[in-house]
Amino acid sequence: MDNHQYPRHDVLCLDMRSFYASVECIKMGLDPSEALLAVVGDPERQGSIILASTPALKKKHGVSNVLRFFELPEDPEIIIVKARMQDYLDVSLEITKLIHQYAPREAIHVYSVDELWVTVDGMKSLYGSPRQIAELFQKRIMDQFGMKCAIGIGDNKFLAKVVMDIHAKKQADGIAVCRYEDVERLLWPVPVEEIWGIGRRMMNRLNNMGIIRLGDLATHPLRFLKKRFGIMGEQLYWHAKGIDLSPVCGDFTGSSQKSYGHGITLLEDYGEQDIYPCLLDLCEEVCRRARDSSHIGRTVHIGIGYTKETGGGFSRSVSLSSPTNLTMDVYKAAVSLFKRHYDRDRCIRRVYVSLTNLERGGVLQLDFFGQKDRQFRLSRTMDDIRRRHGATALLRASSYERGGITLERSRKVGGHYK
Template identity: 60%
Template structure:
């Protein structure tokens, strides 16, 4: 591969180690790397997931971020804490502000609450080489927030991210580098499932072709990868050679909204009657977001997941309307029809999501003068205004106050977890 044809940038990918657990340990005045600590999504539920485990807890007891609360060993040294998403977001924002001391805003790309890319091109005279900048940032985060970080350094975002995942997290310094010329040595030997962007389904598909490592992807004919996987096959090929042309500067938050969706994994099994109430709350949130964006949608999608207690499974179906909508009750009625058509009649429900897609601008929609749609739309916008001013629970439908309603409970959470 002739790498002289491709741009070389100075990119850092920074990951806060066991972020939620580290924040909680610091709050308790403990060492995040040595303390046995588990962050629980909901400590009132034994089946709740362990959102984060400290490095020491992972090493001593093998607890991971997919373990359940009841699986924690009876060890009095383990600190069990309730997740506090607002605290994690606050610390994440503070760390991002710290990064602004080293790079301008447009050079910082927040990937998640605990992971961020920073482009440090042209900062040599201020802070030194990209390796020296990585050391400065690592030490600054540790000194100001007592949180340990891992940093990958690469010629592009992909290389920085993958070398961070595969190498930086495993060494004492927490910093690893991968240039184009290092790809074959540092990345090719790893199994495909360890590579960022390759999930379990793609892993199975690659295994069917006899591909198990990143190096084998690089040596596989490009036309055959495109034949099997389309544009994703082409991306796999170029990533396997360490090539990534995604933008490194700019406002990375601007995206084109293609749909509005909302879903939930229920805390218990729901009956059909309870599900219809839950559906109304979900439709309310989806239509509120659509109205806020001044959008309407023509296609409504409903997904239902059955409880494993009644055999699992479920269905996912959609239908398109003649007139696009962002009216809650219209969307709710469509979801009810889809549910009644495809529900098996006996299974308990554990997961549900609704989506409004095939979007267009609200002002482009002509209302039917022989219906009450204009009043319904006005009611929706008035309710939105009240909620914007006085809070998400300032005005609710009566069904939201029942045991099957989900809005009140979720209003106390961020990202589905306690704030």
């Protein structure tokens, strides 16, 4: 395959190894590579998820991040730590600032709290080759934060990310390189489920087509992939050949907003009466975000998931007569959908609300008596108070009911306690 027509960059993908666990070890003065430490979302709940574990704990007991707290082996040497998301966000920000000392802000794309891409085009005369720059970043992160970092190097973001996931984490020095010429040798033998962007559901669909490894995907006729998966099939095909035309520098947040959504997995089973305060809190957050961005939406969508014992749920939407970003408008539509489709014999464990079919400008259709205008001005005043004094500075009475979720969520960052 002739790759000369495709852009070539020097892109590094950095991944902080066992990030949450490493941060906790450093806070306690422990060596992240030797300590047996597990970070748990909420140690007071036996069913809480293990968010991270140190390499030593993984090696000794095979602990993975999908286990529950009660599944940890009984070993007195294991240290259990409650997750503190604000600490991890603070360290992540400091790591980004460190990289910014070497690369301009527009060359850095933060992917998650423990991963980022950085494009180092044109930096050879200052800091050396891409590998030398990767080694420099590893040393600086180790010296300043005391944690290890795996780095993938590629011609684009996809190659850098995939070679980091597949090969860099297994290398002694934690660095791996994949250029266009290396794709067939390094990536094609890899099972498709190990490739970034391919989940279990997609894996099953590909396997049913006889596509087991990435090489099978790269050599599969493009027209069949497009017919089966649409635009996603075309993207999978080109990624399998190592081609990724997404921007490596610039504004990575400039894509237009398609919807505003907010959801929660409940800590206990909810019945019908409990769910209404929860729905109202979710609608409040969705509409607040829409108002902040001067968007109004015409379609309200809700998703309900029942408990694991019964399974199932439903996902429904309704279009409004006029677009809105007022909480009570969206809430009334959500309640109507819920009452119409809810199976009253089942308990609820997951709830999701979104506002879609957006329009820009935030201009509401006013009613004859001016109620909409007053509601909008009141909503903006409430938003302003919360922005200045915190999310719990002004709450609806329903938020204090059993089903309300705003008070509990205000104590958390990213779904876990600060």
